[in-house]
Amino acid sequence: MKQIIHLETISEINRFVQQGGAKHPLVAVIDFSKVDEYIEAGTRISCGFYSVMFKNYCINNMKYGRQQYDFQEGSLICIAPKQVVELDSEIEKREDMMGWGLFFHPDLVRGTALGSRMKDYSFFSYEASEALHLSEKEKQVLHDCIVNIENELNENIDSHSQNLIVSNIELFLNYCARYYGRQFITRKHTNRDVVGQVEKALKDYFYSDKLEKKGLPTVSYLAAIVNFSPNYLSDLLKKETGMNAKDHIHHFVIEEAKNILLGSSKSISEIAYQLGFEYPQYFSRLFKQKTGNTPQEFRNLTT
Structure with a gap:
């Protein structure tokens, strides 16, 4: 396995792609049509900053997270700091090759309103196979945002620079969030299949010995079943059903708890352990949060 190349600063990414000195110490826009893209097969790269990349051509066998992925034409990926990307040298050559990063x-957004919202842009934690596929209109809108950021970088840095750059980045990310929402809608038929797979996975888990051995199922467990990242699965389920992945787990366990409460004389602690809770107090707290009653109150109301 090849050594990971870690790029911690914006200056280092500029040097890596041979784009000269950085115009700003904390942000860069790179024109990929001007970059010599030969990368040795198996090269693994990790960055200390957020990366958003769009290309109109394919990169074969890109690995990001757990999966291999063909970086398809017209797709955009968003990568959080410290994530590892592995790239092959196989690149589809074409005369109109273009793209940007x-x-x-x-540190650019730390202490700003955008900084406090970065966790809301969950697509930075999607797998590469969950890239955003853009329409021509969407490509143009995002490109216009990039041009605005680049124009600001070409100005002399002054007291307004950071606010203007950060505002344009926030606008860009908000458009990405909108377009991901559109992508969830246009893939509605496929999404319904995923919802069915999640429901089946929960039933199989609860009706096996996994509860006793491993405790409650996790979002990561469900995501692995359907080959999605946890964040992507949660966002997909939220768009499709109004409940994220954790909500689905909690809904299932509460419905099972109701059945056991009404169909047996087991104690609350016994039911909690049966349902995979390590502490009965947590079960009781979750039950009350979801139903408005404690388990014992629910049992008394229906007897």
Whole structure:
């Protein structure tokens, strides 16, 4: 396995792609049509900053997270700091080869309104196979945002620079969030299949010996079943059903708890352990949070 190349600063990404000195210490826009893209097969790269990349051509056998992925034409990926990407040297050569990358360090947005919202842009934690596929109109809107950021970078840095750059990055990310919402809708038929797989996975888990051995199922467990990242699965389920992945787990366990409460004389502690809770107090607290009653109150109301 090849050594990971770690790029911690914006200056280092500029040097890596041979784009000269950085115009700003915390943010860069890179034109991929001007970059010599030969990368040795198996090269693994990790960055200390946020990366957003769009290309109109394919990169074969890109590995990001757990999966291999063909970086398809017209797709955009968003990568959080410290994630590892592995790239092959196989690149589809074409005369109109183009693309761009937006790279910004967490320090740029730290202490700003955008900094407090970065966790809401969950697509930075999606797998590469969950890339955003853009329409021509969407490509143009995002490109216009990139041009605005680049124009600001070409100005002399002054007291307004950071606010203007951060505002344009926030606008860009908000458009990405909108377009991901559109992508969830246009893939509705496929999404319904995923919802069914999640429901089946929960039933199989609860009706096996996994509860006793491993405790409650996790979002990561469900995501692995359907080959999605935890964040992507949660966002997909939220768009499709109004409940994220954790909500689905909690809904299932509460419905099972109701059945056991009404169909047996087991104690609350016994039911909690049966349902995979390590502490009965947590079960009782979750039950009351979801139903408005404690388990014992629910049992008394229906007897």
